[in-house]
Amino acid sequence: MCCIGRxxxxxxxxxxxxLVAGTRILAAPQIVVDQPIYDFGSITNGSxxxxxxxxxxxxxxxxxxxxxxxxxxxCLQASLEKTRIPPGGxxxxxxxxxxxxxxxxxxxxxxxxCNDPNSNPLVVGLTGVVVPFYQVTPTxxxxxxxxxxxxxxxxxxxxxxxxxxxxQVLCDDTNIVASLSMEASNQFMLTLAAAKSLPxxxxxxxxxxxxxxxxxxxxxxxxxxxxxxxxELIPERLRFRPQAEPQMRILWIKQHGASPLIxxxxxxxxxxxxxxxxxxSSGYDYRIYITASAQDAAAGQTNVLVLKMRDQSQKxxxxxxxxxxxxxxPKSQ
Numbered sequence: 047m048c049c050i051g052r053x054x055x056x057x058x059x060x061x062x063x064x065l066v067a068g069t070r071i072l073a074a075p076q077i078v079v080d081q082p083i084y085d086f087g088s089i090t091n092g093s094x095x096x097x098x099x100x101x102x103x104x105x106x107x108x109x110x111x112x113x114x115x116x117x118x119x120x121c122l123q124a125s126l127e128k129t130r131i132p133p134g135g136x137x138x139x140x141x142x143x144x145x146x147x148x149x150x151x152x153x154x155x156x157x158x159x160c161n162d163p164n165s166n167p168l169v170v171g172l173t174g175v176v177v178p179f180y181q182v183t184p185t186x187x188x189x190x191x192x193x194x195x196x197x198x199x200x201x202x203x204x205x206x207x208x209x210x211x212x213x214q215v216l217c218d219d220t221n222i223v224a225s226l227s228m229e230a231s232n233q234f235m236l237t238l239a240a241a242k243s244l245p246x247x248x249x250x251x252x253x254x255x256x257x258x259x260x261x262x263x264x265x266x267x268x269x270x271x272x273x274x275x276x277x278e279l280i281p282e283r284l285r286f287r288p289q290a291e292p293q294m295r296i297l298w299i300k301q302h303g304a305s306p307l308i309x310x311x312x313x314x315x316x317x318x319x320x321x322x323x324x325x326x327s328s329g330y331d332y333r334i335y336i337t338a339s340a341q342d343a344a345a346g347q348t349n350v351l352v353l354k355m356r357d358q359s360q361k362x363x364x365x366x367x368x369x370x371x372x373x374x375x376p377k378s379q
Contacts, residue, residue, distance in 0.1 A: 075133070076105030077162045079170055086143075086174040090206070092263035095143040099170050103131040105162070114139065115157045115167075121147060122154040122172070141172060146266060149178040180204055180265040187269035189222075189238050192302040202234040202255065202265055209259035219251045222271065226255060238269060246275045276303030283368045286338050288345035297367060299332040299353070306330035307355040310362070315349035315369060336369075345374040 084097045103109035109131040116122045121144045128137040143154060155171035162168070181203045189198040202212065212234050215224045221244040225237045236255065248271065255265040280298040287293060301307065309332050312321040322335040336351065353365040 073107045074105050074164075075103050075107045075109035075131075075160070075162050077109055077111075077158065077160050077165050077168050078102045078104045079168065082168070082170045084141075084170075084172050086172060088175040088177060089145065090263070091145040091148055091176045091178045094145055095141075095172060095174075097141045097143075097172060099139040099141065099156075101126075101131065101137045101139055101158070103133055103135050106133050108132055109135075110161045111137070112159045112161070115159070117155045117157075121145075122156065124156050139170065141170075143172050145176050148176045150176060152176050177205070179206055179263045182265070182267055187236070187238055187267060188272070189240065189269065190272040191240060191244075192272055192274050197237055197239050198269070199235055199237045200267060201229070202236055202267075204232060204265075208257055208262045210257040210262060212255050212257050212265065214256045214258070216254045216256075217251060218253075219249060219271075221245065222251055222269075224253055236267060240271065240273065244271070244273055246273055248272050248274070274300070274302050276305075277301055277307065277365065279365075279367060283370060284336060284351065286341050286369070286371050288342050288371050288374045290340055290342045292337055292339045293341070294335060294337045297334040297336060297351075299334070301330045305358045307357055307363070309353060309355055311354040313352040313354060315351065318344075319351070319369075321351070341371050342374075344371045347371050 079099055079101055082099070084099075086095050086097070089095070101111075111126060111129045111131070114124045114126060116124060123142045123144075125140045126137060127140070128135075131137050139156070139158070141156060143152075145152075151173075152175070153171060153173040155169050158165075158168040158170065160168065183201045183203075187198045187200045189195060204212070211228060212226060215226045215236065217224045221241045223239045223241055227235050227237070229235050234255075236253070251269045251271060253267045253269060255267065256262065278300040280300065284295050284297060286295065299309065308330070309323060309325070312323060312334060314321055314336075318338060318340050320337045324333040324335065326332070348368060348370045351367040351369050353367065354362065355365060356362045
């Protein structure tokens with residue numbers, strides 16, 4: 047009888063230990079958001095949406111949130127109060143949706159990656175309809191001086207009633223002259239022109255248009271200015287990999303000045319480079335094919351490709367194009 051009782055107790059203890067071990071094996075976190083989608087309805091685009099998602103751990107192990115990835119890095123930002131949540135605990139995911147560049151039906155999501163084995167990942171989102179304060183046509187202004195364009199314009203129409211007409215323009219680039227005129231009772235024309243001090247190159251600009259009443263929302267417009275040099279090289283530097291096999295790069299020569307140059311010849315730095323000149327139909331823009339071989343021995347070196355050119359007065363000149371070979375990658379042990 048004693049042996050039987052002892053055996054029964056041993057079997058009971060064994061079963062209990064197995065149940066405890068099984069519980070430990072099955073223990074896992076469980077991420078839960080009661081309202082994963084927030085509908086903010088219809089709103090104008092002069093502000094931002096702030097919303098908090100409550101995240102709970104309904105599991106029996108600690109929940110660890112690795113990262114939160116936004117579907118729109120430019121307009122939707124997020125931050126977590128806590129990244130480690132005990133069983134039964136909570137954290138808050140703060141979301142901020144910038145509406146200034148959005149209009150129409152909007153849907154943006156956040157992907158929450160964590161150690162919940164059944165969530166890969168958890169997705170929460172914000173959705174609604176964004177009504178713009180202003181209709182801007184075109185939505186972005188493009189001032190391209192390389193085509194002889196001296197001005198660029200955009201039409202601005204307020205879609206809501208303003209307390210005062212638009213009258214002020216602020217541009218973040220002092221080399222751009224921006225002006226505003228009223229074309230009709232509810233229609234304005236924004237005009238851009240380049241100042242004489244405008245440097246060569248490409249630039250993005252930002253403009254803010256306001257009325258005299260601070261209660262009226264500002265209208266924000268973006269623009270792009272293209273003012274290349276008379277002789278434009280694309281790319282400005284040629285890069286090759288340190289390899290023995292042949293590799294080809296293309297160099298574009300585009301001319302925008304009133305007196306274009308004529309390409310006479312291309313002088314390569316060594317016989318490891320072969321160049322082929324392909325002029326366009328105008329005879330002033332060129333495409334040059336450069337084929338390099340045996341560059342494994344030139345890792346980390348820099349040379350120049352020399353363009354021999356002649357102007358309209360028959361005077362010759364040289365333009366240097368840097369050629370670089372990347373450093374060799376260290377060999378893995």
